[in-house]
Amino acid sequence: MERSLPVWLLAALLVALLILLPLAWLVVLSLSTGAGAGLGSYRAALTDPQLGKALWNTIVLAFWVGAFSLAIGAPMAWLTARTDLPGKRTIRALMLASFVTPPFLGAFAWVMLAGPNAGLLNKLYREVTGAQEPLLNIFSMPGLIFAVTLYTFPYVFIMIANTLELIASDLEEAAAILGARRVTVALTVTLPMVAPAIASGFILAVLQALALFGSPAILALPAGFHTITTQIWSYFQYPPKVELAAAASMPLLVATALLLWLQKRLLGRRGYASVGGKTGQRRGIALGAWRWPAFAGCLAVMACSIFLPYGVLAKAALSRAWAQPLSWDNFTLANVWFTFWQYSATQSAVVNTLELGVMTATVGALMAAVLAYTVNRRLVPGAQFLPFLVLAPVVIPGVVLAVGLFIAYTRPPLVLYGTLWILFAAYLTKELPVGYSQSDATFRGVHTDLEEAGRILGAGRLRVLREITAPLARSGIIATWCFIFIGVIRELSASIILFTPATKVISVVIFDLKEEGQFGAIAVLGLFMLLVTFATVTLMQALLGRDVLGVRE
């Protein structure tokens, strides 16, 4: 009946293949032992005391990161969304910066700030107090929780702030006019409406911490403990134990899936349905004497997340010795020179990263657009099930995805290992959910009436798509492109398993440089990565004409 059907069907099949193949292989290999099918790998993995410890560490890390992210993110969200806090725009801008900062870069920076021996803050402390012992040790579980929380709490902030912004003041005023005092209003009206966002923000933070590879690799390994992601990675060190890695991936996969299911349930039941937010103005609550202390508190958080790390990175990039004081003698551009022109891996890694970024973003944005359009306009039978498939990679942590891809593409028919294509497949799969969500929002914004008005006047579906839908969706699609691009250039956890010497990317080179103790070069590359990221974000903000983290104009 629909003549354009093959186009949509092909897209749907391609996605199914892209996502299901590595997952299927992951399951198959986890169930195979040397001699045939069985639960041998699971037995080996689950009885490995080291893996048990790693699992426990991961749970501890994820829980506390979730709790602290909530403790920091929720009050800041309330302050910026509902009060007369000064400098809200600044706080939001810094929040965006923190959101796009790769956590592993932050972890590096905090090594330079709070390493037990040379860490700048510890040196300062020793000079001021004359003490011998360091004040802070970032190479510890508390240190790891701290460094991860700094780049995870923005997730909580975004969830809660966006929900708060949708709750019109009249809902609260309706309670007030009936006689409820301010505290009662907060407890009986505001809080229940935000509760799903709070719970879901907590879960989101836990998920981030669960899947993270870079920060534990930088902070936990020197401290002598593993998390599940670093443990899986270690199975890939020589001699590789792929079956074991596959089996160890399963608990992570299941936990992620369960948590996401829980989050969906929480949001789905009352969630945003009650938060219509079409009309309603929001009037800020006067903080009075607390205005400036609250602002100072927010700045202190952002100092840990942005100012101090960026400062120490800049200092390291431009110093002969990063631990020495700032002075003209210590100033140098040698690190820049070394990083880009002497260190052999950098140039090809930069090229690889940008190439992969552009390629993944372009293919991913197009694919996401086609899929979102297919689903939104119900163009194939069963289109309503497509989102489950497309969003499925959300439950696959980067390390686990990499294990699946490694297994799937090191054997015929598609031997992609050793080429950029396997990284491309990994990035594309990983970024598809983000891209899809963005595109979905875009196409929801293009009312079907606009397309039908074209149809009834004589234009076919593909023509309407080209002449009416595409121009209207353009800025949304370009924003999707930017989202994917940013995600790709900072990707570490899948890359670290899938790279080969010829296919290194920037994040992997940074990781290598860490092994060599080249802090100056790390700082230079890290800042370069941030520069590209912020340029992309700026482009995206301009295109969308609004705050990329926000929900309203």
Place this chain on the structure above:
Amino acid sequence: MPGVSIRGLTKRYGDVAAVEGLELDVAPGELVALLGPSGCGKTTTLRLVAGFLAPEAGEIHVGDRVLSSAASVVPPERRKMAMIFQSYALWPHMTVAQNVAYGLRFGRRVDAAERDRRVREILGAVQLAGYERRYPGELSGGQQQRVAVARALVVEPEILLLDEPLSNLDANLREEMRFEIRRLHEAFGITTLYVTHDQAEAMVISDRIAVLDRGRVVQVGTAADLFERPRTRFVAQFIGRTNLVDGVVAEPGVVVREGLRLRVAAADAKPGATVAVSIRPHTITLLAEGVRPAGGDVNLLRGTVRRASYLGAGVDYEVDVDEGNVTLRIAAPPPASLAPGARVGLAVPVEACLPLPNA
């Protein structure tokens, strides 16, 4: 110019039938309004006619072409129709002229000069000359509405479909646009289906009205037909205000309810059948106590005024009738001479009492 003929049209969403066995004929050049409450299936019907939806059963004919059936559906772009949407659906990235000219690219080839001429002409007809280069976002609601009308008319469609096109306008403008649409229909004479939930709008605009209820056409007729000779309780209630008195047919031409006996207009209801007698408020005359009606065949009732509301052009009374536990609304001419508690006589012409099947 072809007409539209709809036979046994059925559209289901899961187990729920939005349209069920719908039958309707629209004569060439006629404007028929599809009128009904929300959820009655009127918009679904329109979208089935447009080809945006495929029916589960039934057929839609335009002239001698079958456009929709359960087996095959001609896509919207090949139906030679035009549609005006509730949201106007003007493309925000195109100017007024580009919006209007869009449909001229399809079907019969039109060269650039001819296209510009026709765009200018139609914009003149909807009083938007000089707005060619504006974008929709720069126009008022009423102007956007006119652009949508122009875009639909310029292609000279065989069939014109309108989906509640006036519901986003404010009250004054809405009234003005009713006459405007009627004027354009008389000027262009295109076969038209017009969906609305506003009975006054349907009465002003259409040649005939099809009243829809739960996915079916319950009655088709001119505004006067529907108002004066409703066939069901639903139609009587939906078109204009009415009193409904439930009762049982005692003998031909007589309906009783508890102690109340009403002689009613001739109807073929069998004795023993339950009916609703519809009595329009303006047909009842109030009489001071003891005064005889002026003549004619009337039911004479007695009652007590419960409420009187002065409305300027008339007075709206509620009167508790002595028998039958019935309260009637009465639209009387001013002044409001009767206060609550006053005893009154009611003259109800037999011809104004319409017994309707209870469906």
